[in-house]
Amino acid sequence: MGLLKHTPGKTRIKFCGFTRSIDVDAAVRLGVDALGFVFYEPSPRYVSPEVAATLVGRMPGGMDAVALVVNPTDEQVLRIKDRMPVSLWQFHGDESPERCTEIADGSPWIKAARMQPGFRLEDFSLQYSQAAGFLLDAFVEGYGGGGHVFDWSLIPELWAKENAHRVVLSGGLNTHNVGEGISHLQPCAVDISSGIEIAKGQKSPELMQAFIQAVRDADASILPI
Template identity: 60%
Template sequence: MGLLTYSKGRTRVKICGLKTPADIDAAVSAGVDAVGFVFYPPSLRAVTPNIAASLISRLPAGIDAVGLLVNASDAEISAIRAVAPITLWQFHGDESAEECQRHASGQPWMKAARVGSQFAYDDFSLQYGQANAFLLDALVEGYGGGGIPFDWQGIPQEWISANAHRVVLSGGLNAHNVGEAIARLHPCAVDVSSGVEISKGVKDPALMREFIQAVRAADALSSS
């Protein structure tokens, strides 16, 4: 079905920063809808295009392979496209809407928002109105949310009601708080990385299972 297939009562799940065949197999077994590959060399979770290609070959049909980019050059994106069959692009840097459109080259894409106390939701959704999804992450130094949640209560109710069908919620999610996030916001999808790790960059199969089980339990509760 893929990450951005919105259906009420079923929150999609993306696990980001996978690096090994064991990571992929565990995520698939747990019931993931999308896996994310980090093409940002400073990150401990970064992979090369060739490694990503090998990992993507293990994915069953219907699971999105998400390419996470941070201010990538045309040459870097071309190198990824040459070998890795990415199905959805995630722009996590300072890319303009026009750059996102050009880099995605007709494929679906989402833009990450770094949400702080003064974040302008309406301005962001207007600026990136052509995005297939908005990924809401915490504002921290550098790029990525650093495993820190932001203030979900600060999201204007009118904005989330209008945009929930294309919101991917990220930022410090884990098996203990994802249910509250789903109950409050009803996003299209949730995105987790550090919340399913035993150390930075090292995924844990048990934590992946627990996270997705918590999502499904929240879905069941919201549907009852």
């Protein structure tokens, strides 16, 4: 599970929302840690399990294939499992801890926390204590972060320090702000979708490369001298 392999001084990177083989190939060449596939039909980045299986088949061993779901039915879950190997489940809906554990069935999973004023992250993480990680995203109507940045001061400082090894920072990240996010939180990983796109579901190799460089620059800036 490369995405949540915590290595001080090296922020892991997940690119999400892949729909095209050309984009998967570019991300593979760049050597990121995980690729995410959206199985939520209202999303413009939705892919069927059949298409996702083809895309995952282009990924090397050791790169996590992340299944992003929103309140999936048993039928949807079985269809995904029957067609592709899932390294990591990512739950973005209203799934209970029990439902997450049931769906993952022994595989690691992460739960999205939709950050907004009044959201109690400490209580949330206790409720979902079996999660391998927490993806911190912006709250928007519907599901997903919508490419919006949330106020990072909403993350309690002590909580961030204690849980850095399993925090995936998301929500409107791009080449210009990811360094600040890493410096502020030092998360295990960062997650980006719209910030590396030229159109929804269409990735830019140049933006992907620039984002990776911004992450590595941020890592280097916080290493001890």
